[in-house]
Amino acid sequence: MQQADLSYVRTEMLAPQPAPNRERGFGAWLRANLFASPIDTVLTLLGLFLVVWFVPNFLRWAFIDAVWSGPDRSVCATIPQGGIQPEGWSGACWAFVNAKFAQFMYGRYTFSERWRVDLTAIMFVLLMVPLLMPRAPYKGLNALLFFVVFPIVAFFLLVGGYFGLRYVPTSEWGGLLVTMVLSFVGIAISLPLGIILALGRRSKMPAIKLVCVIFIEVVRGVPLVTVLFMASVMLPLFMPAGVTFDRFLRALVGVSLFASAYMAEVVRGGLQAIPKGQYEGAESLGLSYWQKMILIVLPQALKLVIPGIVNTFIGLFKDTSLVYIIGMFDLLGIVRQNFTDAAWASAQTPMSGLVFAGAVFWIFCFGMSRYSIWMERRLDTGHRR
Amino acid sequence: MASNEVLRADTSARVSWMNDPKIRGIVFQIIVVAILAAAVYWIWGNTVDNLRRANISSGFGFLNRRSGFDVSQSLIDYTSDSSFRQALIVGLLNTVLVAVCGIITATIIGFLVGIGRLSGNWLIAKICMVYVELFRNIPPLLVIFFWYLGVLSVLPGPRDSISLPFSSYLNNRGFFLPKAIWGDGAWLITAALLIGIVAAFLVGRWAYRRRMQTGQPFPTLGVSLGCIIGLPLLVSLALGVPLTFEFPQKGTFNLSGGFQVKPEFLSLYLALSFYTASFIAEIVRAGILGVSRGQSEAAHALGLRARPTLRLVIVPQAMRIIIPPLTSQYLNLTKNSSLAVFVGYPDLVQIGQTTMNQTGQAIEVVAIWMVIYLGLSISTSAFMNWFNAKMALVER
Known part of the structure; x- marks a missing residue:
């Protein structure tokens, strides 16, 4: 219209000016993120002090001053302590971990038979990795192999006594082997058992509900240590005379029952979060109770509580370290036991062994939690606002 | 024809009792309870047998016996002669x-x-x-x-x-x-502390009610802290600080x-x-x-x-x-x-x-x-x- 003739209205846009120097670059980032206010500055300085004090000291201890190999404790002890290191030396004794590494992995598993553990571990990894990758094909077959065939094969391989394999009693097992077997069996038992307990707790049948509530609440109310004591001291009392229970089996029973009670509560949370319409819809289609649960409710409920389920797995994995109390040597237990080895006792040994065990536990648990976060995002079918 | 089928579905007599969810539920519960009872009975019998064989008398009578072991840290008086x-x-x-x-x-x-x-x-x-x-x-x-x-x-x-x-x-x-060692009159300080806590609680309630009615704020936190800390402090000062350190x-x-x-x-x-x-x-x-x-x-x-x-x-x-x-x-x-x-x-x-x-x-x-x-x-x-x-x- 008229406005086209107005000469003082600009028709083209001005090029945007760069932000002021104060708002740009590294300096601005520092000001916004580290020195926004006086309190912030103090906090930053405190944090910086902590980092500067801790990180170089730790790096020096763990890498620069560390001893990587050696025949016995003398490499990890100072001269006054009867070693070769100068006085005031402080470094990690990785030589200890190095020398005991096989024990940390296998325990006292017969030396010539350790290939059986290795084979089991390789099978475990080969079957688990494709199962965890959503894009890998043949999921059904893979799951069947992993959850049905693998445990049977692993049982015969690890225990032996058949097919010309030598029998290796579980009292010789130890280290990471025990940790992994306990966790795997614990997870494989506690998930289905927990689902059944959760369904039982939500059941309309009063007797079933009561039994499930009592079991879940009693187990969740007491510490794992007492459950393990119970499994180790009372299970033999409950059995007829002459029936002996393997100690490893007792630990398995204790850990699995304990984890299943926690799992039941997690699954119950998922079941409660499913809207009533889903239950009613399934019923109106004429599905039976088990069809309704397996086809409609549980897939949705379990998906909702994946973080909780994985947290229970992580808890179980960490809790396997408590079987030390009933005389089983898991990874932490065998590291702890080796501190008393006179050939390696030094001031640095405990810390080095614990840092090693901690790193192994940490990698497994952190991996599990990251995988669950990733899976949760993947399975999120967009019901979020 | 269609109405006939609807009628037939209405008469529940056709449904066999084996398919009635209520009856099935009761039967299922009876089975579960029976299995549990049998398991408990079996375990009980085994336990009694095992205990008899090991010569252990069950019961809580042992609680009164002399323990005979020392405990490294105790909040109450305890010796190895205690029960x-x-x-x-x-x-x-x-x-x-x-x-x-x-x-x-x-x-x-x-x-x-x-x-x-x-x-x-x-x-x-x-x-x-x-x-x-x-x-x-x-x-x-x-x-x-x-x-x-x-x-x-x-x-x-x-x-x-x-x-x-x-x-x-x-x-x-x-x-x-x-280690703090309290002298004479220390119980007065404890009493003052208790009175201070009660006073702080009452002040808090009064202040809340007043704010609900009039909307006027009251420095509850300061006054409460004054009651809880200040009152015992005043009492201990009045007593001449009956506190020594070992x-x-x-x-x-x-x-x-x-x-x-x-x-x-x-x-x-x-x-x-x-x-x-x-x-x-x-x-x-x-x-x-x-x-x-x-x-x-x-x-x-x-x-x-x-x-x-x-x-x-x-x-x-x-x-x-x-x-x-x-x-x-x-x-x-x-x-x-x-x-x-x-x-x-x-x-x-x-x-x-x-x-x-x-x-x-x-x-x-x-x-x-x-x-x-x-x-x-x-x-x-x-x-x-x-x-x-x-x-x-x-x-x-």
């Missing part, structure tokens, strides 16, 4: 002691770290994140061993104790603090006097606090993030400044999200205190284990554990449910 009952009470008190200390410290660290993770300060947020991810993913037992074997047992011996401020010392036998003295082989915190307690307490704090931090973070942004925006729109917004709008709503999971963390800490048995801190489980070894009364000891831990769990969750109900949103 098993007293030993177990000592254990229970030690469990409660470490749990209460741990809960307080874990809450403080947890809240600080949880808020720190949300801080706008990049460095602080990252440090807090590293802390949480580190401690959440290692077993608590490893943290206990870390403190006990890795840190406290490699400290120098008593002769070269590390001196700390306030005449306290740290060595491989524990942490030595000056300082730990460095001897040739050991420190004498003072108040000794044993390394067993210290490692368990530190480990439980640090481990649980990482979980509490995540709960606090989730709670604060759970308050929707609209709430703080609305508060700003009403003209509230940052601090009142935080105090009156964000924190009360965040607490509602935080409290239920916080309860279960407190319970977890209490249950994890049973890891004491690994370092020899005489808690309920450790003393129970010793009792079990000496008397062979496994079933009774396990029963005592279960009853006490269940009792602790139920009482903690009852208290927290009450607190939760008090904090919950009043919906109209």
